[in-house]
Structure formats: structure tokens, C-alpha cells
Amino acid sequence: MAQKSCAEVFAMKASFRWARAAAILLAASCLTYCTNSPFDNEIETEARTLAGEVQLNDLQDKRAGVYVWLEGLNLSTWTDVAGRFELELPRTLEAERVSGVYRLYFYVANYGVHSVEAVVQNGRFLYGQADVYTNGELKKPIRLFKILNVKLLVDPPSVPQNYLGGIDAQVTFQATLDTVTVIIPKSVGGLLGGLFFENAETGEIHIDIPDIGAHTRETIRVGAEPTSRRQIFQLNGANFRELFLTPGNYRVIPYFFIKQNELPEALLKSLGQDPQNLEPVPAYLKIPLRANEAILQIF
Structure with missing residues (x-):
């Protein structure tokens, strides 16, 4: 038997996905019809919310602040301290009669990305379809597994404002x-x-770039052996770049990305970060990461 070309295989997969989505929507249409009220012909529940729970396998990491994003509709929310979330469809989608099978992503940068399916018909979730129970709750808690430990350090951690060293x-x-x-x-x-x-204290953000004109990027393959990268900065600028940091406590966060093939580029863009743009921007700090805090105290 002759081998199929890559294009043929891709076309077959695309056709399968389309057929599967069409079958789900067809079944969903029947379900919607069956849940109509026989008295006033109105759907009994609005079904505009989707809820669930996210768990992290490292119990020392906080559950709050996991990013939940609905692909295609670009809707998002964050988990609370218990790892719970609730995503609501805007009423405009109902007016536009938006329908489709969409993936719901759960994201922390150094945890493996995870996604489930949800069906939307005429701007409402179809409960009881795909990965959603009839009450609008996900069928299973979402469990994320850490793929990378990240340890941050700043030394010395406390300096006077007139400190001259690196x-x-x-x-x-x-x-x-x-x-x-x-x-x-x-x-x-x-x-x-x-x-x-x-x-x-104030949330004010300063960015230090050693080489503003650099258009480079280093790609590191990190395994079981710890791999470190560093940067030296100075407050007064005698030997390095000058940072105008007033007295206070500062979180020091290095600029890097963790590559995951399953992560849609549009998800990062929804957080305000274009991965194709090398320039660090304040929106980078919206990307959720589970790591220790490196605090620099200036007095």
C-alpha cells in the first residue's frame, strides 16, 4: 500500500476534526431541543457559565492565579485561593448566535499546559457535552504537573541607595x-x-536591559542538572547601567520564556505578551509562574 503524503494525512486529520465537531454540535442541537420548556418554549437555564477546580501537583505552590483561557473566543479568568474558577460567556455571543467546539486552557508557565473541550451553541454552553457535566461543572478537577523548578536569587539582598558595588x-x-x-x-x-x-508596595515596574540593541535569544535545554543564568546590575551606574530605584522592597524577576509545544501563541498574546517580540514589556509580569520571590531591599 502506498504511503500517504503529509498533506493527505493533514487533510484527513482536519476532516476528522471537522466531522467530530459537527457531530458534537448536531447532538447538542438535539439536546437543546429536548431541554426546552413545553410551556413557554424557553430554555430552562441560561448556561452561560462554566466552572471547575484546578490542582497543582506541588502542594507548596499556591492554587490562586492559574490562568484559564477559552481559545477562539479569547475569554479568560483566574483561579481563586481554593483553585476554583468560573468563566462566563458575554450576552453578546448569544445575540451573535456563536457556536462551536472550543478548547479551554489552564496555564502556569512552569507547569505542563492542559486543556479540555467545551461546546458553545448560540452563545451558550452546552452542558452535558464534551468535558462538561449537565450542571456546568467540569467532569474532573484539572491537575497540572510541574515541569520546571525555578529558583531566583539576588545577592546582596539588602543595600543602601548609595551602594557602589555590583x-x-x-x-x-x-x-x-x-x-x-x-x-x-x-x-x-x-x-x-x-x-x-x-x-x-506601589507596583511600579522598572526594566533593566543590558544590551538594548540586541536581537539575540539563547535557547537552553534544561535537564535534571541545575542550569543557571545571571545578570549583574548597579544602582549608581559607575560601571554598569544606572537604575533609578528609590528606597523600598523590589521583586527581581528575570526575563525568560518556557517553551511548550501545546501552548497556543494566542494565549500569551491574551496576556499582553507577544513571544515573537524580543523587547521586555511590563505585561510580561502577568504570566503566571511558580517560583520563590527574590526581594531586593534598598534603604
Whole structure:
């Protein structure tokens, strides 16, 4: 038997996905008809919300702040302290009679991305279809597994504002199981390409870029052995770039991305970060990451 070409295989897969989605929507149409009220011909429930629970396999990591994103409709929410979430469809989708089978993604940067299916018909969720129970709850709790340990360090951690020495910021990566790819934009000479300084009290953000004109990126394959990258900065700018940081406590966050093939680029864009753009922007800090805090105190 002759082997099928890549194009033929792709076409077959696309055709299968289309047929599967069409079958789900056809079954959903029947379900909608069957749940109509015989008295006033109105659907008994609005079915505009979808709820569930997200669990992290590392129990030391907080459940709050897992990003939940509905692909195709670009709707999102975050989990609460218990790992619970609720996503609501806007009424405009009902007016537009939006229908389709959509994937709901659950994302923390250093955890494996996970997704489930949800069916929307005429702007409402179809309960009892795909991965959703008849009450609008996901059939199973979403369990995310950590793929990369990230350890942050700043040394010295406390300095006066007139400190003249260099301050070392370091990040150490270690894969938990399989090899993980880490991308460091604007890296030159094996160093970090940027640091964010977020004032813990005011939320004000400063960005330090060693080489503003660099259009480079380093790709690291991280395994079981710890792999570190660093960047040295200085407050007064005598030997390095000058940072105008007033007295206070600052979270020091290095600029890097963790590559996951299953992660849609549109998800990162929904957080305000274009992975094709090498320039660090404040929106980068919206990307959820489970790591220790590296605090720099300036007094």
C-alpha cells in the first residue's frame, strides 16, 4: 500500500476534526431541543457559565492565579485561593448566535499546559457535552504537573541607595522529569537579557536591559542538572547601567520564556505578551509562574 503524503494525512486529520465537531454540535442541537420548556418554549437555564477546580501537583505552590483561557473566543479568568474558577460567556455571543467546539486552557508557565473541550451553541454552553457535566461543572478537577523548578536569587539582598558595588541576580532552572526548553531573549554572552524590578508596595515596574540593541535569544535545554543564568546590575551606574530605584522592597524577576509545544501563541498574546517580540514589556509580569520571590531591599 502506498504511503500517504503529509498533506493527505493533514487533510484527513482536519476532516476528522471537522466531522467530530459537527457531530458534537448536531447532538447538542438535539439536546437543546429536548431541554426546552413545553410551556413557554424557553430554555430552562441560561448556561452561560462554566466552572471547575484546578490542582497543582506541588502542594507548596499556591492554587490562586492559574490562568484559564477559552481559545477562539479569547475569554479568560483566574483561579481563586481554593483553585476554583468560573468563566462566563458575554450576552453578546448569544445575540451573535456563536457556536462551536472550543478548547479551554489552564496555564502556569512552569507547569505542563492542559486543556479540555467545551461546546458553545448560540452563545451558550452546552452542558452535558464534551468535558462538561449537565450542571456546568467540569467532569474532573484539572491537575497540572510541574515541569520546571525555578529558583531566583539576588545577592546582596539588602543595600543602601548609595551602594557602589555590583548586585548579582541569578535564576536556576531544573527539569522535574523530561528535558525542558527555556528561551532567554536579548541574551548576550550567556547572560540574562533583562530584569524586571517591581516595587512590592506601589507596583511600579522598572526594566533593566543590558544590551538594548540586541536581537539575540539563547535557547537552553534544561535537564535534571541545575542550569543557571545571571545578570549583574548597579544602582549608581559607575560601571554598569544606572537604575533609578528609590528606597523600598523590589521583586527581581528575570526575563525568560518556557517553551511548550501545546501552548497556543494566542494565549500569551491574551496576556499582553507577544513571544515573537524580543523587547521586555511590563505585561510580561502577568504570566503566571511558580517560583520563590527574590526581594531586593534598598534603604
